[in-house]
Amino acid sequence: MTIELETTPRRRRHPDAVRTEAIAAARQLLVTGGPDAVTLQSVAGALNMAHGNITHHFGSAANLQTALADALIADMIAAVREGTNKLRIGAITEADLVDLIFDRFESDGVGRLIGWLAAQGSDRLDTMYQHLAKVPAELGQTPEGGLTPEALPKVVAIIVMAALSASLIGPGTLAALDLPETFSRERATDYLMHWRHSGGSAEQPIES
CATH class of the missing domain: 1.10.10 (Arc Repressor Mutant, subunit A)
Structure with a gap:
């Protein structure tokens, strides 16, 4: 059988x-x-x-990790470009932009990856910097909206650096200081709103 x-x-x-x-x-x-x-x-x-x-x-695993880094960085740059442009033309609020970028860094693992690449001294970050450098110029080609070409680099820097630090040490720092989980996003939003409404002249975040 x-x-x-x-x-x-x-x-x-x-x-x-x-x-x-x-x-x-x-x-x-x-x-x-x-x-x-x-x-x-x-x-x-x-x-x-x-x-x-x-x-x-x-x-190799290194090639896989490089492909992952390239994909995540490309997604992050696209989100920064899209979100900043929408803020520029008034399609979203400062809080919307903060949530969009913070989610990329926290939920999608971009922050952990960038921190890991930085610790390794990886040249993949050079690619990210090169793409970030192009965003203000790309968005500043048309004058419409409330952000001037001079202001765009500062907006990008504020939101990217705030999101990165929050994704790496935010939860532990806030828990240690008994602050709400939303603190980093709220402060980034407050700073961005205050900075924009002051005409880009505010150098310090507002006090609550």
């Missing part, structure tokens, strides 16, 4: 699809486990794929 075993053929994925799915899985691993959790083996496991298949597409 012979028993026929049913086998499910392994789904073939297009190389571009594999890279996209792998980066998405790596992003989730970054959020839940930090940069050290992003390995070829962990990504392969998340996708139910053979380790060798992921290795074939990326070559």
